[in-house]
Amino acid sequence: MATGRTHRPATRSRGIPEATVARLPLYLRALTALSERSVPTVSSEELAAAAGVNSAKLRKDFSYLGSYGTRGVGYDVEYLVYQISRELGLTQDWPVVIVGIGNLGAALANYGGFASRGFRIAALIDADPAMAGKPVAGIPVQHTDDLEKIIKGHGVSIGVIATPAGAAQQVCDRLVAAGVTSILNFAPTVLSVPDGVDVRKVDLSIELQILAFHEQRKAGEEALPDGLPASAAAARENTDKGPDGDVPAVMPA
Amino acid sequence: MATGRTHRPATRSRGIPEATVARLPLYLRALTALSERSVPTVSSEELAAAAGVNSAKLRKDFSYLGSYGTRGVGYDVEYLVYQISRELGLTQDWPVVIVGIGNLGAALANYGGFASRGFRIAALIDADPAMAGKPVAGIPVQHTDDLEKIIKGHGVSIGVIATPAGAAQQVCDRLVAAGVTSILNFAPTVLSVPDGVDVRKVDLSIELQILAFHEQRKAGEEALPDGLPASAAAARENTDKGPDGDVPAVMPA
DNA sequence: ATGTCTTTGTGAACGTGTGCACAAAGATTG
DNA sequence: CAATCTTTGTGCACACGTTCACAAAGACAT
Structure with missing residues (x-):
C-alpha cells in the first residue's frame, strides 16, 4: 500500500469491512446478469455460486448493508442491484x-x-x-x-x-x-x-509472479524431494485412515 | 514456528502465508532497484519504506524464508534478490x-x-x-x-x-x-x-468501483460533519416497502 | 575484552476475515 | 389456524494477518 493509506477511523460511520466492499462489485456483476435474464429473486446459495463465494459469507456481507432479503424466498434481484449500486456510489457519474x-x-x-x-x-x-x-x-x-x-x-x-x-x-x-x-x-x-x-x-x-510461486510448488510436490512429505496438507486428514494409502498426488489446499 | 534454523531450507517453503507471498514481488522490485544502484546492504526500515509496508511486517515476511539478515547491519541486497527470486520460482523460465x-x-x-x-x-x-x-x-x-x-x-x-x-x-x-x-x-x-x-x-x-465507494464516503463525510451518512437513513426507511413497491428507477444498465 | 550501538527475529497481543450451525422469519400447504 | 418447509441473519469459534515491543545477535570502537 502507499504510504498515505487512509486508515478508517472506524468510529461512527457504520463500518463496512474492506473485504466486503471488495466483493460488492462481484455480487453486482452476478446480479446484473440475473437482472438481464429477468430473474426476479435469487437465494444466497444461488447468488454465491454465481459470484464464486461461500453463501454464508455472502449473507454476512449483505447483512452489513441491511436486511434486504426475505426468509424463505431470497433476495429481490432488482432491489439488490440498486442497493449495492447506491452503496458503491455508482448511481452517480x-x-x-x-x-x-x-x-x-x-x-x-x-x-x-x-x-x-x-x-x-x-x-x-x-x-x-x-x-x-x-x-x-x-x-x-x-x-x-x-x-x-x-x-x-x-x-x-x-x-x-x-x-x-x-x-x-x-x-x-x-x-x-x-x-x-x-x-x-x-x-x-x-x-x-x-x-x-x-x-x-x-x-x-506481480500477479504472474504469485502464480509462478504456486506453480513451482505444484511441480515440486510431484518431484517430492527429501524432507517431510510435501503433500502433508492432504495427508493430514488421511494419515490415520490407512497405512501408505493411495493419497492423490495432486491435492493442494 | 520455532524453526530458527539458519540451515539451507530448500524444503522450508511449505507454510509461507499467502499474504507474504503476495508481497514478495514487491520486495523484489524494491531490491532490484537498489541492486541497480549498487547498494550493498539495506535495513528492514529502509526497504520497508521503499516497498511501502511496515518494517515489522517485512521482517516477519523474511523470517518465513529463513534468517537472511545480519543484526546490526541489515540484509545483503544481492543475496536477498536471489533468495526471493528462487522462492518465487523466477530462476526458471x-x-x-x-x-x-x-x-x-x-x-x-x-x-x-x-x-x-x-x-x-x-x-x-x-x-x-x-x-x-x-x-x-x-x-x-x-x-x-x-x-x-x-x-x-x-x-x-x-x-x-x-x-x-x-x-x-x-x-x-x-x-x-x-x-x-x-x-x-x-x-x-x-x-x-x-x-x-x-x-x-x-x-x-472492480478496482474503480472500490475507489468510488471510498470516494463517495469522503464526499459524504464532508457534507455531513456528524452523524450517519445520509444514504443510511434512506435505506432503512425503504426496507419495508410492499413487494410491488416502486423500486427506484435509477438503474445502471 | 568489554561496552555500546544498531538492527534483526520473534513471542504475544490484537484486529480482521471466514465458515459453521442454528434460531427466527416468513412463505406455503393442508 | 397449525404444521411444515425454506432461507435469511447472526452468534460463535477459529484461522489468518498485523503490529508492538524487546531480547539477542552481531558490528564496531576503545
Whole structure:
C-alpha cells in the first residue's frame, strides 16, 4: 500500500469491512446478469455460486448493508442491484482521467467495462506532444501541460495512471495537487500520497509472479524431494485412515 | 514456528502465508532497484519504506524464508534478490500464452514487465481468423484451433485470458484440458476450474468501483460533519416497502 | 575484552476475515 | 389456524494477518 493509506477511523460511520466492499462489485456483476435474464429473486446459495463465494459469507456481507432479503424466498434481484449500486456510489457519474496513453492506457480507454458502471472518461492525457489531438477510443488526447486545467474543469476526483514507472510519482503529485483523491495505479512503482488520498494498484507482473510461486510448488510436490512429505496438507486428514494409502498426488489446499 | 534454523531450507517453503507471498514481488522490485544502484546492504526500515509496508511486517515476511539478515547491519541486497527470486520460482523460465489479442491482450503482449521477470510469451492466440499470422509485439498471432497443440508443444503451464467474458470459460476449459494449471483472468467473469488449478483475476472495473465507494464516503463525510451518512437513513426507511413497491428507477444498465 | 550501538527475529497481543450451525422469519400447504 | 418447509441473519469459534515491543545477535570502537 502507499504510504498515505487512509486508515478508517472506524468510529461512527457504520463500518463496512474492506473485504466486503471488495466483493460488492462481484455480487453486482452476478446480479446484473440475473437482472438481464429477468430473474426476479435469487437465494444466497444461488447468488454465491454465481459470484464464486461461500453463501454464508455472502449473507454476512449483505447483512452489513441491511436486511434486504426475505426468509424463505431470497433476495429481490432488482432491489439488490440498486442497493449495492447506491452503496458503491455508482448511481452517480464519476468522471475519470487516464494519464499515459501507451498500449495499456489505450486499452483502458477502449475498455467497455468502465462506461457501463457509471465511470465516464473525461479526458486522456499524455506527455508526448505527438499524441496531442490524436483520438483514442473517440477521445482526443490532451497534453500533460493542461492536466490541472482538465482536472479542475471537469471536477475529476478519480485518476488512472498508466505511465511508465519513472513518471508515475510526478504525475501522481500533480493529480493530487489538482484535486484528485482516488488513484488507480498501473505503473510498477510505489506511490506516496498524502492522507485522505486512496491508492489502489494493479501490477500485472506481480500477479504472474504469485502464480509462478504456486506453480513451482505444484511441480515440486510431484518431484517430492527429501524432507517431510510435501503433500502433508492432504495427508493430514488421511494419515490415520490407512497405512501408505493411495493419497492423490495432486491435492493442494 | 520455532524453526530458527539458519540451515539451507530448500524444503522450508511449505507454510509461507499467502499474504507474504503476495508481497514478495514487491520486495523484489524494491531490491532490484537498489541492486541497480549498487547498494550493498539495506535495513528492514529502509526497504520497508521503499516497498511501502511496515518494517515489522517485512521482517516477519523474511523470517518465513529463513534468517537472511545480519543484526546490526541489515540484509545483503544481492543475496536477498536471489533468495526471493528462487522462492518465487523466477530462476526458471516460464512460458506463457495469452489468449484473446484485443486491445488488452495486445497491451499485455507489449508489456515489458513480463519478460524482465522470467516470463516468456510462448504464443499469442486469438479466435479471429483475420488475426492469424499478424504479428503483435513481434509475435505472430495463432488461431484458437491450435490451442492444444501450442500448449503441449511449448510445455506451457501458465495461461492469460484476455478474451471477452462470454468466451472466457470455454477458453479456460480448453487451457486446463491441455495442461495449464495456472490462469490469470482479465475477463470480467467467474471461472470454474478443477482442483489443483490456480486462478487469479484482475478486474479493472472492480478496482474503480472500490475507489468510488471510498470516494463517495469522503464526499459524504464532508457534507455531513456528524452523524450517519445520509444514504443510511434512506435505506432503512425503504426496507419495508410492499413487494410491488416502486423500486427506484435509477438503474445502471 | 568489554561496552555500546544498531538492527534483526520473534513471542504475544490484537484486529480482521471466514465458515459453521442454528434460531427466527416468513412463505406455503393442508 | 397449525404444521411444515425454506432461507435469511447472526452468534460463535477459529484461522489468518498485523503490529508492538524487546531480547539477542552481531558490528564496531576503545
